[in-house]
Amino acid sequence: MKQINFMGQRRLAVILSSVLLLVSLGSLIVNQLEWGLDFTGGTLVEVEYGDSADLDAIRSTLETGGYPGALVVSFGTDRDVLIRLPADLDADGNEVLQALRGSTSDSVELRRTEFVGPQVGDELREQGGLAMLLALGLVMLYIGFRFQLKFAVGAVAALVHDVVLTLGFFSVLRLDFDLTVLAALLAVIGYSLNDTIVVADRIRENFRKLRRIEPVEVINISLTETLGRTLVTSLTTLLVLVALAIFGGDMINAFAVALIVGVTVGTYSSIYVSATTLLAMKVNKEDLMIPVKEGAEQDEVTP
């Protein structure tokens, strides 16, 4: 079988990743994230008008009704309106609804309200960051234990890469970063690792099998061999995620988008980032000479 010279292009990949990482980090520093209500605290009211809603009228109603600084946008259709109020107003969703009902002859139906106190928001941000670090740490530990330290570093480099790029995507496009997106990000950590492990597994196998070949070659062969399934597994996951993004409704949309970005980036990074990191750390067959689970592999050759 012909092999693809993946690693020959690794300089290009390093440049591409570096640029994307810099853009993401830059945007995260300048734009930061559009923290959703879960993290900032505040009040959110989603209502449905019987007829298309006049956003300006709603804004002025709220302004005069004691809710300055309200963010009013249409949500999905032009009848659905999303109103977000800052945390310091301590506004009650029901009262906002009453104010809206009083100002129009049109019917106003309550879809949902959310109120999050500022202390909860701060805590969540802290916990979210902590969860992310914990996930990265534990996963690194597991790979270090199952494979080898250099693989663990490679895998975590890929994960950090994926997480930063996904965060950057949300920051650049100024998409709302809420609790479901955080969940999606953690799922990305778990998922992106699947691909990385599949590749790492094969690299290890080939290092043991192909003893006289250079590490770059071994990695190229392994990547070529696994390319098909790396692409297909990502494709199947992306298929359902696209279905979720299109049909899942507005409340789950950001979640699906985060996963789509994460899975796409994760597929790329499992090919380029982790393998390039391995080469940068000068991985060689001595690293893998101590057979960790040799028994399991040899069993299968005998019928």
Place this chain on the structure above:
Amino acid sequence: MLNKYPLWKYLLVLAVLMLGLFYAAPNLYAPDPALQITGESSAQVIDEATLKRATDALDEAGISHFGEVIQSDGRNALIRLRDRDRQLAAQARLSRALGDGFIIALNLAETTPAWLSDLGAQPMKLGLDLSGGVHFKLEVDTEAAVERRMEFYFNAIKRSLREERIRGRVALEGDRVVVAQFRTEDDRETARSLVADNHPELLLDRQSSADTFSLRAEMTPETVDEIIDYAVSQNLTTLRNRVNELGVSEPLVQRQGRNRIVVELPGIQDTAEAKRILGKVANLEFRLVARPDAEATDKQRFEYRSEANEGMFEWLERDVIITGERVSNAQASFDENGRPNVQISLDSEGGTLMSRATRNNIKRRMGVLFIERKFRTRYETAEDGSEEIIKVPYDEKKLLTAPVIQSALGAQFQITGLDSPMEASELALMLRAGALAAPVTFVEERTVGPSLGAENIRLGVKSVQYGLALIVLFMILYYRVFGVCAVVALTANLVLLIAFMSMIGATLTLPGIAGIVLTVGMAVDANVLIFSRIREELREGLSPQMAIHSGYGRAVVTILDANVTTLIVAVILYAVGTGPIKGFAVTLSVGILTSMFTAIMGTRALINLIYGGRRLRSLSIGTDIVQEARS
């Protein structure tokens, strides 16, 4: 011969699948929209006549209903409706028809057939984002509970010193320390042993200066923890009672973390009412009105609460006879003159305390203080020049009434002098539901309207369907017969996932559905790994049977590795996430576990059935597009 499962393995796969089908089955029966009728007080029994009145009212309004039934010995009744859109109208109708004595709650009645539910099969519970309802998170002000206890120690120490005629000055230092100062060391030592005997849980510390000998008493950290724990669990009980007063059909009241409580009320629309009942910290303090000659340090000034008595005040003693926690029941009623009053029953300890305090003080007056948690807004300029708004909670204590003690009071007595029957019944409600041991504040509130809930279910189901359809199409086109096996296994995986979720009583949320969708996408990954491995082995020149055998064997280790890491992440998500996110973590981890069974053992069983044990020339596993093109 290769690739034949022993019979027991086929049977195991079959048995697990049957079990899964059985436990997943209740989810097929859509619940009926229903109304639940309960009596406002537990004594109220719902009889056939009441039910008749209710159904007549519905008939009159042209709302079709069925399956009316009185449950748990007349404690409540259930009326099922045909049309979900008319549930709210029906509720309004019934409230008017039955009057104030009854609570009408929106409900979704299960339609699981008896033969299923008899065997313990239940449908999944729906989260609030799917069923509609209110979610509250309350924070218990544990600091206040600790302060209150310290105040109690302060008063108790002062009283015992006075009773033992030990001269000294007792003061509160900050919130956590009581300091007593004495002239002589002897006094201090007697006081010390007295306090140590009465309150062994206090930490005592001596301090001396030139002419004063002082004794510092503070609580041990264990005591503080105990108080906090007690306050939260007491509040939990109280909130449960209050929620019951609201008449919600399946409420959830749960402690979360050290000092938070989550309350979920499905079907509730009027959050204002719910918040009023839940969050109102009504506590009572019963104190004697101070004698005119009492020292200024022993008395406090309180204003009246009612508007009619605005500006008037009384001086009350600092000592509290009892607080609202001792109140076991309270009922609004009228006296012989038709004036509203509240009949109060105390628990036995409350009764003893009350009678001890009142028997020597007949003809004196006793003030009843009503304590409500309120907020004061303060504006502060932060260091960076921006203005910060700070909300400071405080207890507003106002005098309800200060009646003359007519005779020694016991465990039963009444408060008169209330403004209106409405005030009486509200006070009685708050007292009956029990006092909160510590004040609470709302830190989170989410409402989902019923229309959005229904829409979320519809969208969720739709995305599962479309996601599944795409996968089915792709797998069959790409992997042919093997793809069909993977699809069958995937369907079985969905059934098992739903069955398992139903069995453990997990709650399905919108992110939970997203987790199911994601599981659908990830479950086939295992099959992709196996199948592409088999293709590779075929290319290497292995016989079809050998390729199947070694393809499965080699891929399993990789699948395990990949899934363990996802499980690690799911567990972290479960630990950190709240509400809906927990739902995602649950479906994700359950989905991974069930998918390992179906994708590995399930497909293997099918493939073995199709191909196992015979000579093969080829396998219908498709061709690998990426690699065929190049080779």
